[in-house]
Amino acid sequence: MLVLENISKTFNAGTPNENRVFEGLSLEVNEGDFITVIGSNGAGKSTLLNIIAGVIPVDGGKIYLDGKNITNLPEYKRAAFIGRVFQDPMLGTSPSMTVEENLSLAYARACNISLRWGLTAKKRQIFKRYLSNISLGLEERLSEKVKSLSGGQRQALTLIMATMKKPRILLLDEHTGALDPKTAIIVNDLTERIVKEEKITTIMVTHNLEDAIRMGNRLLMMHHGKIVLDIRGKEKAAMTIERLLKKFEEVQGEKFAEDRMMLA
């Protein structure tokens, strides 16, 4: 359903800081895939998501979604069918607006330029139902400003906002990376539940190898702007950290080194 064809991207081209991230990267994402993406720093994981979301324009290559060429579609237009959660809990919500106002913006995604009321009794009911599903007590705090929420609550809220209007594809950029381990588990569980219940095609970048192996049906390992491993189905289900690292060595002929990577 999502096809990246021969993508190339260079940052700071023609300067001493030139950084060639992608050179002919191709990827095909199938309907219903839940892909976890791992890789060392600078492998291009976040750039990959930003290119799909349209935050960063590509230098070459094409992006198709459902057969439609979206390569030149601006970010705010792609938002109609792409849901996103960022690593920084501050990025996904509007801090000085209330929980319900934030939800209202997500509920009207891609139809926000309108003079209809932002909040109605009916919408509040719907928001309450969504929030009581995640059992974080947020349904009692609809009219509180988001800046009073904890990082985990904000990520859970962002996740709901990204999936409330079912996106064609959900992009998660290390969305539990800034949370404490306990909260990370809650947000990860919530992620799995929503993705499963709504059958949302998902790409999740993570630094946690265990999460990458445990979650999803397909695992991509990136290295220096290339997808070096693409593990699916049964092989993915039988994967362990040791096997994964060994496989990486086989393919790359070098040890997988990543200071930030969590092995367990």
Place this chain on the structure above:
Amino acid sequence: MWQNMLLKSVEQGLVFGIMALGVYITLKILNFADLTVDGSFPLGAAVAASLIISGHSPFTATAAAILAGALAGLITGILNTGAKISELLSGILTMTSLYSINLRIMGRPNIPLLNEPTIFTGLQEFVKVQFPGFPLEYIYLVTFLLFVGTIELMLVLFLKTQLGLSLRATGDNPQMIRSQGVNTNVTKIIGLCISNALISLSGAIVAQYQGFADVGMGIGTIIAGLASVIIGDALLGERSILTSTLGVILGSILYRFSISLVLSFRLAQASDLKLLTAIVVVIALTIPRFKNLMRGSIIPSERG
């Protein structure tokens, strides 16, 4: 004399409060430092005054002033979002060009309106007939209260619509609102148009209220608007849109009152006003930090 001074300050505070609401939209809602203000305020006065002396109805003239202000905001918006010129410079460019444009519109630096019909002409007659016994010295006060109240209410309601929420999110977290499918260039331009339309409307009413339009009447408007917004913020805080917009109008009244207080004590002359205003703004901006120090708080204020 005191009563009269108080009355005049409240009247002025209300009329200039419309301008302050415009400044509030860009500064607080959009988080956009818009300097178009010093040009769009006299633009409203210029458009209204020249249309009135050329025989148009004062209401048509005032409506035209609103449109002209929106156009000024549109130009600043296009300079910033389209031509990618910085916020400050976009506003300065529009403001500076408006000085020439305003002179063109007026054809001379000053247009007196003393013997011309204005939106207030007939007001006294109307009240005398409809509400006999109403104390006539309060006519302007009540009219302005109703008018500014209506504008504030409309603004508050607008900010509760889906578009209004998008505008607020644009100032608060542009990345988030783009990922919800909103073109932040469009919301910025819409906000700038509404803001400068209000500022221009304020200029048009001020010209008719004081009886003249002057090409230099815009100098320092942004600082007066800023002072009102900051004083309002200090008084009522940012609990809700309703309280913060009320705060802006209250801030505008308080600002006008303190200015006339200073003038009535002969502590300064009229030409010192801009300097005084700047000092008021500096004090208002530093008081919150000072309060933090007094409380022994080490937590810095949230925005810069």
